[in-house]
Amino acid sequence: MLLAAIFAACAFAQRDTFAGAPRIVAVGDVHGDFAALRQVLTAAGLIDAKGVWAGGKTHLVQIGDLPDRGPETKRTIEFLMELQKQARKAGGAVHVLIGNHDAMNVYGDLRYVSAAEYREFVTPKSEKLRESYIKLRLEREAPADPAAAKAKIEKETPLGWVEHRRAWEPSGDFGKWTASHPAVLKVNDTLFVHAGLSPAYAAKTIEEINKAVRDELTDFAKLQGGVAMAEDGPLWWRGLAQGAEEPLQAHVEALLKNFGVARIVIGHTPTKAPIVPRFGGRVWNVDTGLSAAYGGPKDALIIEGGKVSTLLGR
Numbered sequence: 322m323l324l325a326a327i328f329a330a331c332a333f334a335q336r337d338t339f340a341g342a343p344r345i346v347a348v349g350d351v352h353g354d355f356a357a358l359r360q361v362l363t364a365a366g367l368i369d370a371k372g373v374w375a376g377g378k379t380h381l382v383q384i385g386d387l388p389d390r391g392p393e394t395k396r397t398i399e400f401l402m403e404l405q406k407q408a409r410k411a412g413g414a415v416h417v418l419i420g421n422h423d424a425m426n427v428y429g430d431l432r433y434v435s436a437a438e439y440r441e442f443v444t445p446k447s448e449k450l451r452e453s454y455i456k457l458r459l460e461r462e463a464p465a466d467p468a469a470a471k472a473k474i475e476k477e478t479p480l481g482w483v484e485h486r487r488a489w490e491p492s493g494d495f496g497k498w499t500a501s502h503p504a505v506l507k508v509n510d511t512l513f514v515h516a517g518l519s520p521a522y523a524a525k526t527i528e529e530i531n532k533a534v535r536d537e538l539t540d541f542a543k544l545q546g547g548v549a550m551a552e553d554g555p556l557w558w559r560g561l562a563q564g565a566e567e568p569l570q571a572h573v574e575a576l577l578k579n580f581g582v583a584r585i586v587i588g589h590t591p592t593k594a595p596i597v598p599r600f601g602g603r604v605w606n607v608d609t610g611l612s613a614a615y616g617g618p619k620d621a622l623i624i625e626g627g628k629v630s631t632l633l634g635r
Contacts, residue, residue: 337503337505337506337507337527337528337531338506338507338508338527339380339414339506339507339508339509340508340509341509342378342379342380342414342508342509343378343379343625344376344378344379344380344623344624344625345379345380345381345382345508345509345511345622345623345624345625346365346367346376346379346380346381346382346621346622346623346624347381347382347383347384347513347586347605347607347621347622347623347624348361348362348365348381348382348383348384348607348611348621348622349384349588349591349606349607349608349609349610349611349620349621350384350385350386350420350422350588350589350591350608350610350611350612351383351386351387351391351397351611351612352386352387352388352389352390352391352422352612352614352615353387353388353389353390353391353392353393353394353397353435353437353438353612353614354391354393354397354611354612354613354614355391355393355396355397355400356393357611357612357613357619358397358400358611359372359400360619361611361619361620361621361632362381364619364621364632365621365623365632366379367379367381368404372400373407374404374407374408374411374413374415376408376411376413377411377412377413378411378412378413379408379413380413380414380415380416380508381404381408381413381414381415381416382416382418382506382508382513382586383401383415383416383417383418384418384420384513384515384586384587384588384589384607384608385417385418385419385420385421385422385423385515385556385588385589386420386421386422386423386515386588386589386608387401387417387420387422387423388422388423388426388433388434388438389422389425389426389433389434389435389438390433390435390612390614391435391437391438391612391613391614392435392437392438392440392441393437393441394438394441395438395441395442395488396441398495398498401415401417402498405417416502416503416506416508416513417502418502418503418504418505418506418513418514418515418588419499419500419502419503419504419515419534419538419549419556420515420516420556420588420589421515421516421556421557421589423499423502424499424534424538424549424550424556426489426495426499427489427490427491427495427496427499427500427538428537428538428541428544428549429486434485436479438485439479439480439481439482439485440479440480440481441481442481442482442484442485442488443480443481443484444484447480447481447483447484448480450483450484451475451478451480451482451483454478454483455471455474455475455478458470458474459471459474491538491539496538499538500535500538500539501535503527503531504530504531504534504548504549504555504556505518505527505530505531505555506527507527507580507581507582509624510581510582510583510584511582511583511584511585511586511624512576512580512582512584512585512586513585513586513587514555514585514586514587515555515556515587515588515589516554516555516556516557516558516559516562516587516588516589516590517555517558517559517560517561517562517585517587517589518555518558518561518576518585519553519554519558519560520553520572521551521553521554522553522554522555523572523575523576523579524579527580530548530555533547533548533549534547534548534549534555534556537549537550556589557589559589559590560572561573561585561587561599561600561604561606562587562589562590562592562599562604562606562608563590566599566600569600570600573585573600573603573604574603577603583603584602584603584604584605584629585603585604585605586604586605586606586607586622587604587605587606587607587608588606588607588608589608590606590608591608591609591610591615591617592606592608592609592610592617593609593610593615593616593617593618594609594617594618595609595618595620595631595633595634596609596620596621596622596631596633596634598629602629605622605629607620607621607622618633619632619633620632620633620634
């Protein structure tokens with residue numbers, strides 16, 4: 322059993338550093354907008370009209386925040402799971418970073434989950450599953466007014482909620498898949514991170530940061546005071562996207578030197594505008610707000626042959 326668990330973990334685990342990628346395409350926060358993601362991937366030549374991988378040896382980097390706000394998170398994740406397999410067979414790769422919303426769904430912060438996201442999980446068994454869950458809650462909590470308590474739980478537990486939580490818990494398909502991903506990724510001479518790296522992380526290694534986040538998403542006792550929920554952590558810090566550039570120049574240079582890269586690509590902070598560089602091209606924010614929840618443009622960053630371009634800017 323122990324060996325089986327080790328092999329399973331290795332099968333899910335992903336590397337954090339890659340070299341020799343001939344082409345990199347970076348796409349920002351999706352937030353449950355499957356159609357927008359497909360539109361961008363098609364325009365970048367990564368999938369064909371049927372949604373099958375057509376990118377060859379390209380490395381796709383999705384910067385995180387697949388769930389919340391949009392109606393098709395489940396469909397989006399299942400699509401990317403399959404695309405990862407197809408890209409690997411073609412010699413390419415699909416990397417999905419851990420964003421704050423991905424982590425929130427794993428550890429149960431559901432304040433941004435839309436009703437449509439729960440409906441994606443509804444099956445003919447959903448009514449019975451919810452009834453069983455409510456019964457268990459009432460038995461454990463023994464409320465003074467069972468009828469009122471039942472009504473409250475029913476309101477808080479839409480159909481599909483139980484299945485959603487089963488999928489996203491650490492042992493569920495989506496939870497395991499998310500926790501296997503990196504929070505920080507290096508491909509060639511580019512560093513990718515969902516939100517940004519604050520001064521508190523300037524001297525850390527990729528391995529240290531990723532191990533901490535992965536550990537916290539599989540053991541919630543480590544979340545408080547950890548990396549995944551930290552305001553200045555890689556899933557939340559907006560300094561590289563919003564901070565004044567002059568005071569942060571030295572910090573950016575320190576990051577580039579520490580991680581041995583030419584640039585840093587971030588998301589998390591929607592611009593609702595085409596992708597443009599910051600810090601003289603050393604930082605690129607690819608979160609254009611491409612989902613319908615934000616209404617931003619469908620853009621992507623392309624790094625090929627040492628040159629950086631965008632879908633909408635070339």
